Amino acid sequence: MLSAQDLALLRKALGRDPTDVEIACFENLWSEHCSYRSTKPLLRTLPTEGSEVLLGPGDDAAIVRFSDTCALAIGMESHNHPSYVDPYDGAATGVGGIVRDILSMGARPIALMDPLYFGPLEREKNRYLFEHIVAGIGDYGNCIGVPVVRGELVFDHAYSGNPLVNVVCVGTVDPDRYITARVKRPGNHLVLIGSSTGRDGLGGASFASRDLAEDAEAADRPSVQVGDPYTEKLLIDAILEMAETGKVLSCRDLGAAGLAGASSEMASTFGAVIYADRVHLRETGMVPREIMLAESQERMLIEVAPEDVARMGAIAEKYDLRWSDIGEVITEPRYIVKFHGEVVADLPVDLLVGGAPLCAWDKAPYSAETPFVRPKTAIKDIALAILAHPDVANKDWVYEQYDKDVQLRTVSVRHDAAVLRLEDKALVFSCGCNPRHIYLKPFEGTANAVIENASNLACLGADPLCLVNCLNFASPEHPETYWQLEQCVLGLGDAARKMAIPIVGGNVSLYNESDEFETQIKPTPSLGMVGRGEVRQWTAPAEGELLALIGRTLPDFGGSVLDAVTECGGPAPAMADPAVVGVVRDLVRGGRVTAATDLSRGGLLAALVKVAPRADVNLAGDPLEELFSETYGRFLVAVKDESALAGVEHRIIGTVGGDALTLQLRDGMVVITPGELETTLTSTTRLMRF
Structure with a gap:
């Protein structure tokens, strides 16, 4: 829900009361999950540049050069709250979402990592969450043919009632042909490809920005998306074929805040008109607010020139995917949504996308x-x-649940780090942190997480290329929690600078608390690091x-x-x-x-x-x-x-x-x-x- 202060600010900026669609857009895009209202000033202190960084934070994923002919797309996300409410689907769709983030860059997903944090296994509820979260990750990754090559498991009472499900994905792309998420030219069309839109996942972004109540499982289940990995596999192949044509000018995954989030962020360099009545639907009777904010999975939005729409549609149909021409890029910096000719939202795009006031x-x-x-x-x-x-x-x-050898790149996954063969070199993976140390010494503990992940790579002779992070914390409204958050970010930046490792992307997940178990998670700045070296096994x-x-x-x-x-x-x-x-x-x-x-x-x-x-x-x-x-x-x-x-x-x-x-x-x-x-x-x- 928007606060009274937020509503007052919007009424003043718009000169009127916002419509129900506009309120829903702001509730999600101004949520902590989408706008980073509590963390933007801290995140700006992190070192993000490096000699191999082609594209840093701000897109669906970062692009880092691996060789003259190969670049890596890398991103990290969390799916914590959904994985408590519905552990199998919450974890599975977490995998699907981060894979599509990589795909949106025109990159082929080649590997996953999954740092996971649970309450003690002696408790039956924690065992249930653990079993079904692991199954959700394994089943989805196995079905789409992307191996889970590395992970972490931590068990501590602090995660009872609020497990953490963090996922890293890495893909490969030509360093001269990756796609970005910002539209390029007014007059181009926005084409929606993939699954039909239903009511699942409604309010997911705002749901992820609050703590879990005692009745969360029943009340919040509609906020959890339901994934279909077989459709995702078709979507991967279709988007990669579209990207190969060179006609996809920008692309975005539909994740948090659904179509409203993807299309407004994508169009923020200019503006856009979205025709909500053109969206292909799974359910009848859906109203504009539901169409725009639903977080149904396996959907992508692309920008193409008008003359290329039919060609993209033909590729979608080749893979038995539905598609709709649902919008247009405009020169005026506004975000407009129409439904059967009626304007249901008309907003300054920069107010919606970047106008959320910061929290102190x-x-x-x-x-x-x-x-x-x-x-x-x-x-x-x-x-x-x-x-x-x-x-x-x-x-x-746990390892037995994952197909580690699919795509035939895997050399080794045991011991200190995972090794994949890429262009006769080793692509080396490590992830995780130690929350118990970080709770006691947030700055030093986070700095040591950087050093330990780099140490894992060193044991296989690899140099770090970059790292991504997922900053998982309890409510920043607790003064102790916000101090933890600040110290962790400062420690992360300090160690990364000393080791010359650029931090190219990440995610912030706050309000990880449980009324049911009366717990707040320990500060958990989980890391994912990739490196390059010669191919060797431990x-x-x-x-x-x-x-x-x-x-x-x-x-x-x-x-x-x-x-x-x-x-x-x-x-x-x-x-x-x-x-x-x-x-x-x-x-x-x-x-x-x-x-x-x-x-x-x-x-x-x-x-x-x-x-x-x-x-x-x-x-x-x-x-x-x-x-x-x-x-x-x-x-x-x-x-x-x-x-x-x-x-x-x-x-x-x-x-x-x-x-x-x-x-x-x-x-x-x-x-x-x-x-x-x-x-x-x-x-x-x-x-x-x-």
């Missing part, structure tokens, strides 16, 4: 770190509990190779998995020195290490289990600090000979091989057998399968 919220810094309390539990019991934690444990049940070290630790370890227990399982408290990690990332990248590229992984959730213990589950390890320091600290900027590497690490500060900690993971600690020995590892790492999978 109070800020309240806080300190949430608590003193460290040493756990009294035996080290081995703690170790097994950490390995069983769902953030660390085996996630094969390899396990051979028996007899040495294990070395690079980077300094500190007692950083606050927000760690150790903290989650023992409530030990302690300080969260400070911002790491990003220079170590380049050091390890060079080691991998030079073939000086046979395996590398960065230390993150679960600390050194989790890294050892991943790299060398059978090894003899000797650690002389505090066992808790050595095994479970989550200090960033650290790497576990395997080498054939210590001379390979000449000039690099490191510590040899063990040797690969043996019958078990044997940890020689200052207070005694801990042995974790392969059988114990198998049982522990799969304990969460049994919960996932109910």
Whole structure:
């Protein structure tokens, strides 16, 4: 709903009362989801330019050069509220929407990533949400033939009642032939292609800009779109064929705010007349407000010259898709909607698209770190509990839902980052963040998320090309939340500048709260990063190779998995020195290490289990600090000979091989057998399968 202040502003600007269609347009396009009223000034502080950036933020997706003949289209979106109300369809249409964002640039979608955040699996409702969200993502991606190659899973009570479903999509396009979303010339026509418009998804943008009430599932289900991946596959092929003709002058996906959102934003460089009665419909009796604001899926809007309309229509019909010539670009900067000859909306286009007044919220810094309390539990019991934690444990049940090999580019999807082959080079993917660290130290935690994603790429010898983000927060009306938001954006920008990684796009999702569970999500600035390097797979070290630790370890227990399982408290990690990332990248590229992984959730213990589950390890320091600290900027590497690490500060900690993971600690020995590892790492999978 528009506030009284917004309505007063509109009445003054228009000199009259707005019509019901105009009010609906403003409710959606002035919503937080579409207008970024709370975050625009913060987002302007982010570094968005780079030598390979061809098109930065502001379009449906960014364009980044991969080679002289290939560019990447990349975008990131959230579908959080719909995925709570209807987890399968909410998650599925989240995938469909971000794929169409890439498609609208004239790019072929080639890969997806899905950072996901849920409440604890011990709760039946959270297991239900988890199962159906994963199924929705997997089914939609599999049906349209776009592989999910990377993801993240975080489980924390803060997401009970408000799971986060973030999706990254990457596509490929000729760097000289990508399409943008702004109309080019008055007199051109606007053609709607794809599914018929129904009443599903009405008010979706405004729905995504408020918190979830206790009765959300019943009351808000009409705001959730229902997707059809088979139509989406046809739409992908049709739009790519249209783009190949060179006759598509601009293109936009119909997402938030439906036709009103796509057409007004598309026409904002000039103006447009939309004939709502020409839109092909799925339901009878739809009124203009419903036609303009419905968020029915699998629809695209293109700009073409009048003489090319029939040619585009013929291509649509070839793929059994409906189409309608529904509008025209005009010179006057107005947004006009007509219905059977009657003008139902007539607005200054810049007022509708860019005129939302900014929100100013109070800020309240806080300190949430608590003193460290040493756990009294035996080290081995703690170790097994950490390995069983769902953030660390085996996630094969999820991976099995996704077809990772479709399109035949996938080289590897396990361990630190995913690798796809593209023009004989590696396109490398990483995503995610650590919300528990970010809650305790928003600036440092977000900066470390940048460093960790770059570290994942470095373990495969890849340079970061760019990153995208999804800023998921609770209500900015809470002073503590707005302070979190500000600090996270500043930390994101600081780390990106230090590492020369342009931030080329993203999304903001606010009001992630649940009345039903009385929860507010932790600050979750989820990231997606892509890099370029030589094609290589992560390899396990051979028996007899040495294990070395690079980077300094500190007692950083606050927000760690150790903290989650023992409530030990302690300080969260400070911002790491990003220079170590380049050091390890060079080691991998030079073939000086046979395996590398960065230390993150679960600390050194989790890294050892991943790299060398059978090894003899000797650690002389505090066992808790050595095994479970989550200090960033650290790497576990395997080498054939210590001379390979000449000039690099490191510590040899063990040797690969043996019958078990044997940890020689200052207070005694801990042995974790392969059988114990198998049982522990799969304990969460049994919960996932109910």
